[in-house]
Amino acid sequence: MSADGLQREEAFAQALLDARAAVPTALAGRDGRSADRRFAVYRNNVYVSLINLLAGRLPATVKLVGEEFFRAMAREYVEQTLPRSAVLLQYGGDFADFVDAFPPASSVPYLAAVARLEMAWHRAYHAADAEPLTQEAFVALGPRVEELVLSFHPSASLVRSPYPVITIWEHTMRDDDDEPGQLPADGEDALVLRPALEVAVRRLPPGGAAFIEALMAGATMPAAAAAALEQTPEFDLSANLAGLMRSGALVGAH
Amino acid sequence: MAMALSATFGKSPIPQTSGVGLKPEHYRDILDGAPDIGWFEIHAENYMGAGGPPHAYLTAIRERYPISLHGVGLSIGGAGPLDTDHLARLKGLADRYQPALFSEHLAWSSHDEVYLNDLLPLPYTDETLARVCEHIDEVQSTMKRQMLLENPSTYVVYPETTMREVDFLREVVRRTGCGLLLDVNNVFVQAANHVFGATEYLEDFPLEHVGEVHLGGHAEDADEDGSLLLIDDHGREVADPVWTLYERTLAHTGALPTLIEWDNDVPSWSVLFAEAKRADRLIALTAKSTAPEFAVAT
Numbered sequence: 001m002s003a004d005g006l007q008r009e010e011a012f013a014q015a016l017l018d019a020r021a022a023v024p025t026a027l028a029g030r031d032g033r034s035a036d037r038r039f040a041v042y043r044n045n046v047y048v049s050l051i052n053l054l055a056g057r058l059p060a061t062v063k064l065v066g067e068e069f070f071r072a073m074a075r076e077y078v079e080q081t082l083p084r085s086a087v088l089l090q091y092g093g094d095f096a097d098f099v100d101a102f103p104p105a106s107s108v109p110y111l112a113a114v115a116r117l118e119m120a121w122h123r124a125y126h127a128a129d130a131e132p133l134t135q136e137a138f139v140a141l142g143p144r145v146e147e148l149v150l151s152f153h154p155s156a157s158l159v160r161s162p163y164p165v166i167t168i169w170e171h172t173m174r175d176d177d178d179e180p181g182q183l184p185a186d187g188e189d190a191l192v193l194r195p196a197l198e199v200a201v202r203r204l205p206p207g208g209a210a211f212i213e214a215l216m217a218g219a220t221m222p223a224a225a226a227a228a229l230e231q232t233p234e235f236d237l238s239a240n241l242a243g244l245m246r247s248g249a250l251v252g253a254h
Numbered sequence: 255m256a257m258a259l260s261a262t263f264g265k266s267p268i269p270q271t272s273g274v275g276l277k278p279e280h281y282r283d284i285l286d287g288a289p290d291i292g293w294f295e296i297h298a299e300n301y302m303g304a305g306g307p308p309h310a311y312l313t314a315i316r317e318r319y320p321i322s323l324h325g326v327g328l329s330i331g332g333a334g335p336l337d338t339d340h341l342a343r344l345k346g347l348a349d350r351y352q353p354a355l356f357s358e359h360l361a362w363s364s365h366d367e368v369y370l371n372d373l374l375p376l377p378y379t380d381e382t383l384a385r386v387c388e389h390i391d392e393v394q395s396t397m398k399r400q401m402l403l404e405n406p407s408t409y410v411v412y413p414e415t416t417m418r419e420v421d422f423l424r425e426v427v428r429r430t431g432c433g434l435l436l437d438v439n440n441v442f443v444q445a446a447n448h449v450f451g452a453t454e455y456l457e458d459f460p461l462e463h464v465g466e467v468h469l470g471g472h473a474e475d476a477d478e479d480g481s482l483l484l485i486d487d488h489g490r491e492v493a494d495p496v497w498t499l500y501e502r503t504l505a506h507t508g509a510l511p512t513l514i515e516w517d518n519d520v521p522s523w524s525v526l527f528a529e530a531k532r533a534d535r536l537i538a539l540t541a542k543s544t545a546p547e548f549a550v551a552t
Contacts, residue, residue, distance in 0.1 A: 005333030005381060012374065013365040026377075027410040030449060030477060037478045038409035038447075041485060045372040083369040086327025086340055087302040126303030129310075154304065197307050 016043055017082070050078045054092050057122045060172040061099075061115045064108060073102055089126050095119060110163035117159045117169050117201065120192040124199045127155035132195045132248030141253055148253040149218050156193040156249050158216070160209045164188045166201060195248025202247050207235030212244070266320035268293045268354040268466070270509035272533040273322065274526050275517060281311040283523035288318070291530055293354070295322040295513050301351075302343050316351050322466065322513070323353035327369065330389045330403070331376040332362035341396050348397055355466055355511070357402035357435045358393070360386065360423070377412030378422040390430040402433045402465050407440035407472075407486035409447055419444075420458040427463045434460065437468035438500045439492065439515075443484040452499055461507050469500055469533060470515035489518035491529060497536070504540040512537065 011024040016039075029035040051074040055062050062070045077098045083091045096116035105111050130153050141148065159165065164184040189209035191202045204212070207228035214224035221241075228235040244250060273293035276284075283289070294315060301308055315321075325344055328336060348356060361373035376382050393401055403426060405419065417425075423434060436459065445452035471490035475483045492500075492514065504510070514529045 005385065008377075009333050009362065009365045013368065013370065016370065016374075026412055026414060028413050029410060030447070030481065032413065034478060035410045038483065041409045041475070041483070042372060042374065046370050049371050083371060084367055086329075086337070086364065086369050087299050087343070088369075088371065089300075089303045124306075126306045126308065129305035155306075194306060197310055 015039065016046055017079070019043060047075055047078055050083070050088075050091070051075055053088060054078075054095060057092060058095070058115055058118045060118055060169050061111060063172050064111055064114060064168075065105065069104075073099070073105060076102070092119065093123075110161065110165060110168055113159065113161035113163050113165040114169050114172070116161075117165055117190055117192065120157045120159050120190070121199050121201065123157065124155040124192050124194040127153075127194060130154055130251045133245070133250045133252060135245055138245055138250070138253075145253060146222050147220060149220065150215050150250050151252045151254065152212075152216055153193050153195060153249055153251050155195075155199075156191065156216075158204075158209055158212055159190045159192060160187070160213075161189065162187040166190050166203050169201070191247065191249060193247065193249050200247065202243070205236065205240060205243065207232030208240050208243070211235065211237075211240050212249075263316055263352045266352075266354060268320050268322055268511045270511055271537060272512050272514060272530040273320075274514045274530050275324075276312070276315065276321075277517075277520050278308065278311070279520050280523045280526070281307075281315070285311070285314055285318075287523070289523070289527055291319070291527065293320040293322060293511065295324050295515075296351075296353075297517075298323050298325040298344055298347055299327050301347055312351065321351055321353045322355040322357070322511070323348055323351070325356070325358040326373070327363055328358050328389075328393065329362045329364040330358050330393070331360055331374075331382065331386055332364055332389075333385065334365070336389050336392055337364065341393065345397050348399065355402060356397060356399055357404055357466060359404045359406060360426075361406050373406060375406060375408040375410060375412070377415045378417040378419060379414060380416070383417070383422060383425055386426055387429045390426065390432050394430065394432065400431065400433055402435040403427075404435040404437055404468065405440050405459075407437070407443040407447075407484075409483070409485075411448060418458070420455060420460070424460045424463075427460055433465040434463045435466045435468060436461070436464045436503065437470070438503060439468065439470045439472055439496050440486060442493070442496045442499055443472050443486045446482055446484045453502065456499065456503055456506075461503070464507060464510060467500065467503070467510050467512040468515055469496060469512060469529075470517075472496075487518060488515045490516075492532075497532070500533070501536050501539075504536060509537045509540055 008026060015021040015024050023035050023039040027035040029038045051071050054074045055070060077095055096112045096119055099105050099115050100112040166188045167184055189204040191204055191212060193200055210231045211224050211228035214227040225237045269292040271292035273295055276294040276296050301312060328340060359373050362376055363370050363373060441452050441455055445455060469492045470488040471492055473485040473487045475485050477483045512533045516526055
């Protein structure tokens with residue numbers, strides 16, 4: 001390792017990330033002339049490539065606020081949250097939290113929820129593969145299933161929202177410009193998962209999210225059902241369980 | 255298509271023909287159409303997810319075609335130590351997919367644990383030469399295979415540079431035993447940006463160590479004074495003068511595995527395939543032009 005080399009990199013990286021900073025004096029352009037315009041190419045590459053990457057992952061979020069607004073918002077995110085790994089598949093994991101706290105976006109209150117749903121979709125797409133538990137295997141567990149902890153598919157995650165996030169997302173992703181009609185008044189909770197090769201976004205019935213949240217945290221089925229009932233008196237255990245099994249969200253029990 | 259959990263692949267060397275950069279947009283075209291193409295190259299970092307369609311499709315494609323592994327994030331030209339976690343991930347990918355070639359860039363892209371997502375330039379000095387060689391030694395001994403080092407496209411120069419790029423690359427090869435990936439578009443871009451002759455650069459390039467060629471598109475921009483500034487954007491067809499330069503290179507090297515790189519504004523499969531076939535026609539002409547010597551021998 002070389003101190004000179006690290007200093008040179010430090011000066012380059014700092015100027016790269018700060019558009020107001022002077023271009024490092026160690027650099028030159030054509031025939032020893034100013035490197036300002038050329039250095040701007042590198043500056044542009046860093047930000048534009050990361051903004052493009054976020055835009056590619058969040059197509060509905062982009063459509064909801066328009067390309068220009070999204071890119072300005074994403075630039076602020078990138079400035080605050082530079083990647084820490086060359087594996088950019090995980091980059092932007094907290095982008096929805098940033099949107100939540102981004103004042104200019106507050107006029108679109110469901111924007112962060114849509115971004116959260118799209119990021120969950122992206123994570124599910126790249127998550128580890130696993131074979132879902134079959135109905136037969138589940139039935140074969142018998143009564144002792146009540147004492148077991150159910151394990152979820154590695155791709156499974158919940159997105160809970162006080163807004164009808166799935167309906168908004170579905171409508172936004174459709175190519176037509178039809179008005180959405182009457183949006184559901186209540187919020188929607190989504191279970192996002194990829195049991196095989198296709199990512200699925202499932203709308204959960206009342207209490208479903210509380211039930212799954214408790215199961216994911218390691219509660220037994222009766223305890224998770226109790227937690228769901230506490231939040232939602234109309235929670236229906238058998239319907240929720242059947243839905244979970246059908247979706248391929250469970251991979252085992254221990 | 256079945257989920258890919260494990261697979262073993264036979265030995266599949268890269269043929270001396272064209273290949274293309276593998277894009278998710280083309281997975282189905284490739285598997286359904288079984289195109290007549292020699293090989294595919296993958297960007298390593300795009301396959302460092304745990305599972306899902308990228309691995310399932312890559313496994314299916316690898317069963318049918320040879321693969322070359324091209325890293326973009328190792329920061330071989332960086333002043334700090336290599337990221338050993340990243341190197342281990344690369345090794346894992348190479349073990350899993352058995353690529354016939356592995357390449358990385360003469361550039362840096364990480365600093366102080368921040369990944370800058372671009373291939374940044376370094377000066378060519380005794381100090382950087384020693385460090386690049388150390389890094390390549392570490393890569394080759396960890397990966398247990400030879401790597402190819404790619405010549406960069408750059409927009410700025412370091413006046414502290416004491417060595418020509420071609421001499422730097424030749425010395426890296428001599429010290430580490432690595433091979434070279436010659437990106438002909440990068441030569442063209444640099445020649446325009448730094449005002450030197452691309453043909454002269456190639457005459458001095460250690461062509462005997464080139465194991466693969468890259469051909470990509472570039473964009474035209476302007477410098478402060480209005481003069482031409484070329485940007486290596488991989489977002490369009492290979493430019494005609496780059497094809498000419500490639501043809502001249504082939505005349506010196508003979509047939510080489512040649513990759514069409516098109517990473518941004520990815521075109522339809524048929525457009526990309528047509529670019530690859532254009533490279534194949536030039537490779538075939540090279541083979542023909544050397545045929546008379548063999549004819550005499552028989």
